[in-house]
Amino acid sequence: MKAFVFPGQGAQFPGMGKDLYDNNPKAKALFDQADDILGFHLSKIMFEGSAEELKQTKVTQPAIFLHSVATALVSDDFNPDMVAGHSLGEFSALVANGTLNFEDGLRLVSQRAMAMQKACELQESTMAAVLALPDATVEEVCGSIDDVVVAANYNCPGQLVISGSVKGVEIACEKLKEAGAKRALVLPVGGAFHSPLMEPAREELAAAIESTVFGTPKCAVYQNVDAKGHTDINDIKTNLVAQLTAPVRWTQSVQSMIADGASTFVECGPGKVLQGLVKKIDGGVETTSL
Template sequence: MKAYVFPGQGSQFIGMGKDLYTTSSVAKKLFRFSDEILGFQMTSIMFNGTIKILKNTKYTQLAIYIYSVIKTKTLNNFNPDMVAGHSLGELSALASVDVFSFEEGLKLVLKRALIMQKICESVHGGMAVVFGLEDEVIEEACKRDHGIIVPANYNCPKQLVVSGEYDSLKRVCNFFKRIGGKIFMLPVHGAFHSPIMEPAKNKLANFIKTISFKDSKCPIYQNVNAKPVKKYRNIKKNLIEQLTSPVKWKQSVENMINNGARSFTDVGPGQILQNLIRKIK
């Protein structure tokens, strides 16, 4: 069975999508359509902008969604048996199997990014990747801290992202270093997938009501529970919960393999998810 996977923030680069734009008339039409819908030249930022601008949450999320979904339109025989997306990538995955249209998905990504960015500007938070420690050790340290700090992304064995208030993040990361863990601070200015994002949930829920959803053509393994979902009502609920819940990527991949996935195609820019999947298999 064939699984297609869609990355989230961190996979962006300047020039992403330019090759699709120049070689595919379908891609060129959709890139131009994206600019029309958004009312600004997103393609110019993707193709010729600066990495500083592209790292802005609003532009990053739009760029990855646009690239990933357009790429599926240029693939031969795109007919997945199952799909999954990492954080933002879940929206790309849903659009790829027509749970909502490319246009409505684009509007949803923009709204989600703006909501998240506003919270990032009001709270001093961050995220860090912890390498080399067991999940249980990291979970326990987060529970013991008196601030806001939680496991945010279960990426692969001995690689877990923590997210929260900056002071808490500093404390737990210093502890992880003392017990042999390695730390990489992510270049983001927000505590995504943590309780800090709670104010975003109602706003996103209200906007999702304006989007037309359909049942998925194939199972999508959603971040919140790592389980296959097809019913649009469940998909909606899980999308909202995703804002404050950890991304269970490792568990999703394990479940896809257990349910018959034998090949994984990384649809977005880069090969970040393929590298994680190799460590999970």
């Protein structure tokens, strides 16, 4: 069985999508449509912009979404038995499996990006990568700190990202190094994604999701919040809203897909980050990209 997976923020690169745009009329139509929906030339920034320009919140998330969805929808080899996405990538996955149409998916991603940016501006916050510690140890250390800091991304065994206030993350990094972490490195991000500090964004996104029409999925989406496959529209909506303040359980999601029969993981979108993570989670499965 094939699982198609979609990357999240951080996968962007200058020039992304240019080949798709130039060589596939269907993809070109999606890029042009995205520019119209967003009201600015996202495609021009993707093709010609600098790495710094691509880091702008209003650009990054729609750019990765557009690249990922276009890659899947224009390919004759897109035939998923199941789908999943890392954080932002969950929206790409939901368009790819027919739960959301392209226009609504793009609008939600744009609203999500703006809501997250506003939440970041309310309190100075950050994230940090922690290497070579058991998940339970990281969770225990975070729970012992009298400030906001939580496990945010379970990327693969021995690679976990924490998220919270600047003070909380800094204290946690020191304690995690003392506990034996190979590295505990603060990341160059704008805020504490997938933490309680995203609550204002969660509330804003919840209203947008509730007013959006969701269709019947063609196959199950394995969602970040609980790492389980879902086809019920109400469950999908609930989990999509909860995702902003809950951790991304990527390790567990991949393990669930393998347990349910996935033997090949196909990455759709910029980069090969997810292929690398999948291999670290289970070296016995096949990985590739569209």
